Amino acid sequence: MVAILLGLEFFIVFDRTTEGYENSLKDKYAMLVVAKDEMSIDDFKSWDTHVYKVAEVEKDSIIKRVDASFTKSGSSTIEKKMPNFYSIKLNRYLNESELELVKRNFMKSDKVTRVESFDTLHNSNYGLFSFIRFSFQTFIIFMTIIGFFLIVKQMEVWNFMHTDRMKVMDIFGATLFLRSKVLIVMGIIDAIVSAIIASGVFYIIQNVWMKGQNIAIIEDNTSALFSFNDIFILSFASIVIVMIAVFLVVINVKEE
Known part of the structure; x- marks a missing residue:
């Protein structure tokens, strides 16, 4: 017994x-979306239902990472010309094909100019997780x-x-x-x-x-x-x- x-x-x-x-991997993963106009979480969800959370990446922090020597006036000028950056978290940990589909859905929007899904790192982690789960x-x-x-x-x-x-x-x-x-x-x-x-x-x-x-x-x-x-x-x-x-x-x- x-x-x-x-x-x-x-x-x-x-x-x-x-x-x-799996939840831990999901929480640590985020896609980066570049948009020429401001977008809300509803805008992103209208293109793909896997969207769970959207956080706008501050332009000022991006400028400081690129070059900390910019003056305040120079930074303001650059900020106005910069597109909007968004960190997108998904409602579950997707496989490679599902992630690619999300990426394509976002690119259908006229506002979105680029989507970075960090495929290499994600696929490596997902492959390891799939192997462990299969074992x-x-x-x-x-x-x-x-x-x-x-x-x-x-x-x-x-x-x-x-x-x-x-x-x-x-x-x-x-x-x-x-x-x-x-x-x-x-x-x-x-x-x-x-x-x-x-x-x-x-x-x-x-x-x-x-x-x-x-x-x-x-x-x-x-x-x-x-x-x-x-x-x-x-x-x-x-x-x-x-x-x-x-x-x-x-x-x-x-x-x-």
Whole structure:
């Protein structure tokens, strides 16, 4: 049972971690749009629905980066001739083709003169993220297959351990509830203990093992490794598995 719950918890952690890492990449990424006229967030959203946030880049800061020796009057003259610069954040982390489509949509506007999507850096980060996600998903598939066979084996063990006792109680006229009562109580206790052990393993990983580790996808999402709500999720899942096992044992005894 513990092995089954460890597999389930790993799946939960994987889902939270990859989602957190993807949001982190999304928050760090921004496109730069150059426009000859002022534009609002509604203007950008009218061209592409992926637009989440728009921030105008101050012209004065750009001038200072280019050359700090400009005089105040010179800076004012240059500012008037300069186009408008906007930093665009998107509502999710897009792949290469989606990002290119956003870029083309912006360029359809008569106001937009240039769009810089920083393709090389974005594609490099997205490629790494896709590889990590694919690796984890492959591992999850194997864990799911192993978990399925473990559940089957768990049911076989329960059947072997309790069939004889159920038959004896049936001979003495015990009701179905009475025959199943001890089995259900033992199963629930086993389920809760297993859930606590599985949760404890991930709690230790989060608070002990992860200290000093330099794993990028996990380092910024340490909180995703364990949540106390997981104890209730694992307890519920283990109780469901136990109830199914008890039901199958009872059915098997009745058929025999």
